[in-house]
Amino acid sequence: xxxxxxxxxxxxxxxxxxxxxxxxxxxxxxxxxxxxxxxxxxxxxxxxxxxxxxxxxxxxxxxxxxxxxxxxxxxxxxxxxxxxxxxxxxxxxxxxxxxxxxxxxxxxxxxxxxxxxxxxxxxxxxxxxxxxxxxxxxxxxxxxxxxxxxxxxxxxxxxxxxxxxxxxxxxxxxxxxxxxxxxxxxxxxxxxxxxxxxxxxxxxxxxxxxxxxxxxxxxxxxxxxxxxxxxxxxxxxxxxxxxxxxxxxxxxxxxxxxxxxxxxxxxxxxxx
Amino acid sequence: xxxxxxxxxxxxxxxxxxxxxxxxxxxxxxxxxxxxxxxxxxxxxxxxxxxxxxxxxxxxxxxxxxxxxxxxxxxxxxxxxxxxxxxxxxxxxxxxxxxxxxxxxxxxxxxxxxxxxxxxxxxxxxxxxxxxxxxxxxxxxxxxxxxxxxxxxxxxxxxxxxxxxxxxxxxxxxxxxxxxxxxxxxxxxxxxxxxxxxxxxxxxxxxxxxxxxxxxxxxxxxxxxxxxxxxxxxxxxxxxxxxxxxxxxxxxxxxxxxxxxxxxxxxxxxxxxxxxxxxxxxxxxxxxxxxxxxxxxxxxxxxxxxxxxxxxxxxxxxxxxxxxxxxxxxxxxxxxxxxxxxxxxxxxxxxxxxxxxxxxxxxxxxxxxxxxxxxxxxxxxxxxxxxxxxxxxxxxxxxxxxxxxxxxxxxxxxxxxxxxxxxxxxxxxxxxxxxxxxxx
Numbered sequence: 104x105x106x107x108x109x110x111x112x113x114x115x116x117x118x119x120x121x122x123x124x125x126x127x128x129x130x131x132x133x134x135x136x137x138x139x140x141x142x143x144x145x146x147x148x149x150x151x152x153x154x155x156x157x158x159x160x161x162x163x164x165x166x167x168x169x170x171x172x173x174x175x176x177x178x179x180x181x182x183x184x185x186x187x188x189x190x191x192x193x194x195x196x197x198x199x200x201x202x203x204x205x206x207x208x209x210x211x212x213x214x215x216x217x218x219x220x221x222x223x224x225x226x227x228x229x230x231x232x233x234x235x236x237x238x239x240x241x242x243x244x245x246x247x248x249x250x251x252x253x254x255x256x257x258x259x260x261x262x263x264x265x266x267x268x269x270x271x272x273x274x275x276x277x278x279x280x281x282x283x284x285x286x287x288x289x290x291x292x293x294x295x296x297x298x299x300x301x302x303x304x305x306x307x308x309x310x311x312x313x314x315x316x317x318x319x320x321x322x323x324x325x326x327x328x329x330x331x332x333x334x335x336x337x338x339x340x341x342x343x344x345x346x347x348x349x350x351x352x353x354x355x356x357x358x359x360x361x362x363x364x365x366x367x368x369x370x371x372x373x374x375x
Numbered sequence: 376x377x378x379x380x381x382x383x384x385x386x387x388x389x390x391x392x393x394x395x396x397x398x399x400x401x402x403x404x405x406x407x408x409x410x411x412x413x414x415x416x417x418x419x420x421x422x423x424x425x426x427x428x429x430x431x432x433x434x435x436x437x438x439x440x441x442x443x444x445x446x447x448x449x450x451x452x453x454x455x456x457x458x459x460x461x462x463x464x465x466x467x468x469x470x471x472x473x474x475x476x477x478x479x480x481x482x483x484x485x486x487x488x489x490x491x492x493x494x495x496x497x498x499x500x501x502x503x504x505x506x507x508x509x510x511x512x513x514x515x516x517x518x519x520x521x522x523x524x525x526x527x528x529x530x531x532x533x534x535x536x537x538x539x540x541x542x543x544x545x546x547x548x549x550x551x552x553x554x555x556x557x558x559x560x561x562x563x564x565x566x567x568x569x570x571x572x573x574x575x576x577x578x579x580x581x582x583x584x585x586x587x588x589x590x591x592x593x594x595x596x597x598x599x600x601x602x603x604x605x606x607x608x609x610x611x612x613x614x615x616x617x618x619x620x621x622x623x624x625x626x627x628x629x630x631x632x633x634x635x636x637x638x639x640x641x642x643x644x645x646x647x648x649x650x651x652x653x654x655x656x657x658x659x660x661x662x663x664x665x666x667x668x669x670x671x672x673x674x675x676x677x678x679x680x681x682x683x684x685x686x687x688x689x690x691x692x693x694x695x696x697x698x699x700x701x702x703x704x705x706x707x708x709x710x711x712x713x714x715x716x717x718x719x720x721x722x723x724x725x726x727x728x729x730x731x732x733x734x735x736x737x738x739x740x741x742x743x744x745x746x747x748x749x750x751x752x753x754x755x756x757x758x759x760x761x762x763x764x765x766x767x768x769x770x771x772x773x774x775x776x777x778x779x780x781x782x783x784x785x786x787x788x789x790x791x792x793x794x795x796x797x798x799x800x801x802x803x804x805x806x807x808x809x810x811x812x813x814x815x
Contacts, residue, residue, distance in 0.1 A: 323584075349527075352461045352587045359583035370496035 132257050132372065135304035139260050142300055143183050147247040150179040154243045158236035161219055164229045173220060174286035174339055180216075180243075181293025182300070184270060185263030190249055196242045200280070215239055217283075224283035258374045264301040265369075267294045268362035276355050278343045288340035291354070292331060298365065299324050309371055316371070320364050323357045330354055433566060436511030439482050441791040443636060443649045444799070446517030446564055447754050448625040448729065453598050455564045455733040455750065456571040457655055458591040459557025459784065462524055463584070467804055467813045470531075473585040474800035477518065478792060480581055481799070484574045487511040502576045504569055512570040517562040518799050519653045519786030524558040530811035534803060536637075536647050536787045538758040542654075545766055547775040554590045554657055554782030562653070562752065564731075568593065590782070592657055594733025594750035609684060609692060613660050613734045613747050614777070616677050617684035620692040621717050623727050634727040634761075635754050646802035649790035651754045654728075654762035657735070657782035660748040665777045676773045678711030686713070695719060712774045716765050726764045728755035751783070758785060 153176040160169040180187060180198065188194045195203070197215045204210035208221050214235060222232050271294050274280065281287045302320060310317050330353050334341045346354075369375075437445045464470035487509045490501040501509075525535035544550055561578070563571040571593070579588060596610035609617040623630050635651050637643050665673070674681055684692030687707045688700070696707055698719055707714050717723060731754065736747040755761025762785075792799050807813070 348461075352463060355587045356463045356584055359579075359587075363580065363583055366498050370494060370498075373496065375496055 131308050132261070132305070132374075135308070136255055136257055136260055138304055139301065140255055143186055143250060143255070146179040146183045147243075147250060150176070150243050151240075151247055153179065154240050158240045161223075161229050161232050161236040166223055166227060166229060169219070169229065170223050170284070173216070173223065173284060174281075174289035177216060177286075178289055178293040181290045182297035184294065184297065185259065185266040186250060186255065187246055188266075189253070189259065190246060193242050193246045193249070197239065197246070200282075215242070217281075220281065220283045257372075258369055260301060261305060261369050261372055261374055264298040265362055265365035267298040268358050268365055270294060271358045272355070272362050276351065276358060278346075281343070285343040286340070287343040288331060288334055288346070291327075292340065295324065295327050295331070298361070302365065302368070305368065305372060309368070313371065316364065316367075320361065323361045323364070326357045327354060327361075330357075433510040433512045434487075435513050436486050437513060437515055439485050439792070440794060440797070442793055443651075443791045444515075444517050444788055445485070445791075446515035446562055447635065447651060447731070447788060448631055449515050449564070450625075451596065451731050451733075452513050452564050452566045454566065454568045454571055454593070454595045455562065455731075455752070456568075456575065456591060456593040457750065457752070458561050458563070458575055459521070459589045460559045460561070460586040461589055462558035462586060465528070467530060467807050467811060469585075470800070470807075471798075471804045473582070474804065475798045476582060476585065477578070478798040478800075480578055481516045481518070484509065484577055485511055485514045485516060502573060502580070504576070505573045509573070510570075512565045512567055514563065514565040514570050514574060516574060517564075517653075517788060519560045519562070519788040520803075521557045521559060521784060521786050523556060527558075530807055531803075533810060534644055534646065534806050536650070536652070537643055538652060539787050540758070540785060542784045545780065546770045547778065548780045550783075551781050554592070556784040557589050557786075559586070560653065560655065560784065560786045568595065592735055592750050592782070594735040596733055610734075612732070612749055613662055613736075614665055614673075614677070616673075616679060616681055617692050618732055618749070619730055620679070620684055621695075621713065622730050625729060631729070633756070635729050635756055637756050641756060644806060646806040647787065647790065648802075651756060651788045652758035652761065653786045653788050654751070654753045654755070654758065655783040655786065656749075656751040656780050658749045658751050659746065659779045659781050661744070661777045661779070662747060663744055668777075675708050675711060676777075678707045678713035687711075708773075710772055712769070712772055715768045715772055718768075725757075725760050728753040728761040728765065748778070754788065 153172065157169060157172040157176045160172055184194075184198075187197070195214075198217070199213075199215060200217050201207040201210070201213055201221065204213045207213070208225070213221075216239065218235050219232055219239070222228060222230065222235075271291060275287060275290060275294070278285065278287050280290055302324070306317060330350050331340065333350065334345060437449055439445065462470070462473065464473050489508050490499075490503075492507075493500055520539075522535065522539050522541045525531045525539065526541075541556060542550075561575075563574050565571050565574075575591070578586070599608055599610060601607045609619040609622075612618040623634055625631060632638055637647055637650050637652075639648060668676075670681060674687065678696070679686060679692070686694060686696035688696050696714070696719065698707065698714060701707055703709075704711075704714070709715075717726070731752045733750040733752070734747070735750045736745070738746050740746050753762050789799050790802055792801065804813075
């Protein structure tokens with residue numbers, strides 16, 4: 104028994120990855136964090152610009168136009184979600200779901216993107232959505248303001264790559280995020296791009312100490328890219344119900360494996 | 376008659392000792408109350424939330440390597456769980472890698488040992504719910520394959536066991552797609568539920584690239600101390616009846632070879648030898664309604680005395696009912712559950728199967744009734760002659776009023792890994808690589 108246990112334990116250790124960066128590499132993070140801040144700023148500018156057009160369409164009562172702008176507008180938000188979530192009040196106001204409210208969709212407190220999504224797809228109308236649209240625009244502007252003034256904590260940035268994958272693994276792979284519009288694949292794209300951005304920025308710091316890790320993570324991002332590409336349509340993606348069980352399994356396995364691997368990224372970079 | 380196999384006398388003796396001293400309440404009571412009995416007052420009076428120390432057998436492990444897998448004829452411990460997965464593997468190489476890693480994890484989890492320590496800035500490699508050293512706790516993990524694994528892979532299809540099929544609805548079934556089928560089923564059995572959960576979490580964590588969890592069901596059976604003469608009784612199900620009284624004796628090697636294990640004489644693929652078919656059924660019991668049914672009616676529906684488990688013509692639960700003396704069903708109705716399931720005729724011998732059920736309790740239905748029932752598990756060398764034939768005979772039985780099968784599936788339990796160089800699934804991979812190109 105002992106020999107095999109040791110064998111199993113040893114290979115476990117190898118799998119989990121045992122090499123950690125020296126603490127000095129924390130300094131090396133300065134540049135990637137600065138680059139990431141620029142990335143976040145660009146996404147926020149785009150989010151505000153897109154939300155202006157989206158909410159204008161809602162307020163103009165143009166259901167079809169609003170529908171066409173819903174998923175692309177969310178892309179920039181989904182890409183920087185871990186940073187947006189640093190402000191839980193705004194995140195709840197912008198992106199919470201009907202489940203978070205006692206009376207679900209009928210709850211007057213149900214706000215944000217998904218409240219509008221519900222109106223557009225389930226009701227086919229923009230009725231009662233004016234104040235929701237105004238609040239959404241005010242919220243994304245407030246988010247941009249707050250994040251602009253924020254010094255991004257390195258462990259939140261690096262940890263954000265795994266957080267994005269946890270989001271997908273826990274509550275998105277099921278298709279429950281965009282349950283009225285079924286535009287979930289757009290959200291996935293945003294989440295994966297956001298995680299990949301963080302990974303690419305710190306990749307040079309990990310590559311030398313653990314090339315196998317870098318290769319495995321890059322491989323899983325590539326798997327996701329290839330799988331999502333099958334569902335491309337115009338500038339975006341097909342409805343989530345077009346996703347085959349087989350491809351859902353492929354995405355689910357890749358997302359969970361990325362969540363496992365990226366959860367070691369902080370430690371590998373010497374961050375506590 | 377003892378139907379449950381015993382691993383060794385030491386373990387039995389020790390268990391008996393504990394149960395005898397603690398009156399079934401567990402070792403902590405024994406250890407902590409005895410000073411008080413001597414008038415000294417307890418040095419460490421037990422707290423309500425103290426972990427019960429009753430499981431002295433936590434250090435006991437079943438050997439992993441063997442001709443057949445553990446968890447089939449191995450004595451059933453108190454807690455069981457089945458988990459069904461989708462398998463990602465597209466090629467023989469992928470599938471082999473999955474089997475090898477799974478074998479490695481099962482070996483570690485069932486034999487126990489220390490969890491490796493990593494830098495605390497990294498996530499720990501283990502959930503930690505069993506502490507830093509994993510106790511084997513009699514854990515067995517049994518690997519079985521579903522029909523879809525073979526059907527969805529052209530190179531594997533020719534190797535599918537002859538009787539492996541997707542479970543289809545019987546007349547009283549209301550199968551829910553969310554808790555049916557799967558490419559692979561893992562059955563976990565251990566003394567404590569935490570050991571099963573720990574093992575599942577380990578496999579999910581270490582095998583995320585290979586497996587996607589589809590559904591799971593946990594269950595348990597009551598611990599019943601052996602009688603003074605060492606004999607044991609069948610556990611009761613949630614209908615209050617003993618379940619498993621007519622199970623074939625799992626200690627009888629020849630009988631197991633005849634009824635459970637696929638041998639050379641069967642028309643099954645050679646790779647499948649020493650495997651077995653596993654039928655899993657999640658059978659909801661309408662317990663409120665059952666409890667409002669007159670006792671005599673309950674007993675006539677089941678065909679046994681509720682208190683003792685004996686057949687309706689008397690004796691003990693180990694006695695065989697004499698249906699030949701009751702051809703019109705005056706004592707045991709012709710449609711009683713046990714009579715339909717096992718008519719005890721020479722012809723019905725080929726329908727024997729080995730049952731390994733657990734009771735489950737999941738919560739409350741929308742109607743405010745208890746969602747509980749039986750996690751039925753059976754093993755048989757021939758799925759059609761075993762479970763399927765028996766269930767067809769049961770179709771329309773009076774017990775159906777109180778049951779609703781809602782989930783499960785059919786699976787093929789892989790042969791064991793005989794030696795330390797072997798892995799589970801090896802014979803299948805070798806067979807597949809004879810008919811398709813495999814990486815060397």
